[in-house]
Amino acid sequence: MRPSRRERLRGRIEGRPRISPRVLGYLTEEKESLRQGFVALFISSVGELFAGVALASITNTLEELVGLAILIPAAIAMRGAIFGAMGSRISTAIHTGLFELNLRRGALAENVQAAIALSLVSSVFLAVLARYLSGILGIPTALTIVDYVIISTVAGLLAGAILLVITLLVTRLSVRREWDMDNIVAPILTAAGDILTLPALVLATYLIGIPVFSVSFSGVLVLVAGLALYLGLRYGAPGLRRILNESLPILALNGFVVILVGLALEDRLDQFLAFPVLLILLPAFLQEGGALGGILASRLSSKVHLGLIEARPLPQWTAFKDFTLVYIFAVGVFVFIGGASHLIAEGLAATLSPGFLATLGLDGETLSPGFFQMIGLSTLAGLIATTAAVLAAYYGSVTSYRLGLDPDTYGIPIITAAVDLLGFLSLIIALIVFGLAG
Template identity: 25%
Template sequence: MNRTKSHNSKTECNNESEMSANVYKLITNEDKPPDIKYDKENSWIAAVQMFVSFLLAGFGMVAASLLLDVVQHWEVFQKIPGVYILVPALLGLKGNLEMTLASRMSTHANMGHLGACLKQLVVGNLCLIQCQAVLVGFLAAMAAVAMGWIPQGLFDIHQAMLLCASSVLTASFASFVLGLIMIGVIVVSKKLNINPDNIATPIAASLGDLTTLALLSWISSMLYQSLGTSLILPSIIIIIGAILVPACGYVASQNKFTTQALDEGWVPVVSGMVISSTGGLILGYTVSNYQGVAVFQLVINGIGGNMAAVHASRLSTLFHTGQKEKYVISNTTKLLMLMVVPGQLIFVYTIAYLKAGHTSVTPIFILIYVCAALLQVFLLLIISHYLVVWMWKLGLDPDNSAIPYLTALGDLLGTALLGVAFYILFAIGDQDSDLGD
């Protein structure tokens, strides 16, 4: 290969020494020969990186729950209940988009694509998540409208338009801002020799919930106060969103780094929403019987889902770089399991210090709660391993498909196990539904 041809190959992100044939085909839909270099990281360094990122993610979730406790008293939340219904659906769907973006970009970073290919990766992924986010905004709004309409049989076009416009504008703006932040975090982490697989998905979860909730509250409140009975502004927002979807989708479809993600990303996101909804039904039952469940549900579900997402992201990167899966099973699983107890204790005592829950933090409560958290993470890590391996064998990119299922299963398992834990506490305790108050 002469110098000119080699230079052109680098410019087009097609360096022949970068990837194996199967890996490159999964990432860019092209065939290239193998020669991937990936340095094996120190387990203790990885543990520190993951634990710090989990703490940030956990405190982000606590902050989001405290913010929700404040904004739920705003006029728009009181007068339009659909906004409150919209919160879990939009946060769950949007969170999956940010976390899959973080997983994809972490894989590219570990495969050395952030040099010559950075611009192409940024444009393709920002257009991809913009397309996905606007559609997710529509989907979440329709779910909120339906859930608000079915029980009473009443439909208000003004409220429906406000919900849809608020959801679409929030999803679009949050995706653009968070997408840029996540790409920046991954680029900087590689320059600092930090493995982005260890920190990107928890940070995405931490920033995603807080940012999306803050934007949704502010945008819906502004629209509610300025609209009156006019449908002009919501209609304009919805029309612009409808234009963005095909425009951004076309750009993403023409980008070899995002074509497969555009094709594969929809089923996992929607399926994850269905699984999470099942967890919501369980949560509704448990909260009605045990008031103390609510505040701990956010933490146990979030931490469990984040750990499974990190496990899947690291395993996906190892498959993409042609390494043995035994390494991630023997090391990452142990590290993540070791983080469960200290991490959960920090958040439990933080909640107790802030007096945010209804439950007294007693030794028996901590024992049963931590056992539930350990079992949840253990099951999620096993599921994560087999799910990623299965997707890889089917020719699916786990970076695009695994995380929505894992976070949804984290919600389902966490809610169910937390309900069982509170049932046990109630059975052996003082028969008080608040379990201590």
């Protein structure tokens, strides 16, 4: 006998919980990944918020050096792309048993050499893009090509040197304590990149505008970058040459996209200066989206290399389980950074004198639109950005693997570019939804 409508409905309702044990079982299996991921993301978020305070504190510098804001998202994103991909490649080498802690030869040495060369070349490339795209698109800038080369390259070298040390320390600790680098490397390196890059950019501005020296110094930086690339491609080990050959095209695309984000930021800088809490939120928002995508890309890349996931156009259940993990991370992270941004802004307004705030270009009465508005804005925009990160991570890893390329090299740069551009757009959409931008 055919079941009645009520019986069919009851059957569907009773059948629903069958999915939950599967999901809960997976989350139970991944409790260590959840713990490691949340700890790394929390540390990363706190670091990013400090970077945001640093960004909000240089509003006068941004107003005086028109065009400097163009470099900020690009310089930050490039550090994350280079060192995040490096960490992902090292993680895969550890998982596959090909890693040895040796700075003279092998995977670690090749990755260190590649990071140095790519940092130099990408910094010069970003400087050229920043100067000439701003002219083509009509975005005003007071900086010359010489200024951009010095600021971008010196900041890249300063931040890159410290990031390299941090990457090596994280690698050594991960090997010694048997941590899964896929869960921690992207958040830690993106946070460190943000914290280091902003002060480095400001410090580098003191080297511009010096007669004779500035022009000569910029020329030397360009020559050193070109020489590093030539030596790596001509005399480097096969692994180093492969990393450079595969990284250069994707980093060039990444640089182009994130420079567009910087141009958009410079064009909308007045809206962010109206509520400086948005400048506190911005680094954390953009980079946590990239960190979430980096976690997913690293996990997917390792599983593709190990044969646990097939490179299919439609994701398998194993991939969807990792997607679920990333969305769980996302909700916690974006609620936290939204609320924390407001509390930090309120704390600054309460503890710093109006005169001191004014010297920073801040108005203590209009730092934030409100606690719940910031949580809603951050969460809405964050979930949109996370969806972009998930799609970029999966299809970036799958496509690169099917083309015979290394997903570790392509995954994180693709995510960085996609999340920075779409993340910034999602933030603007959320600002419009909450009535904070037109």
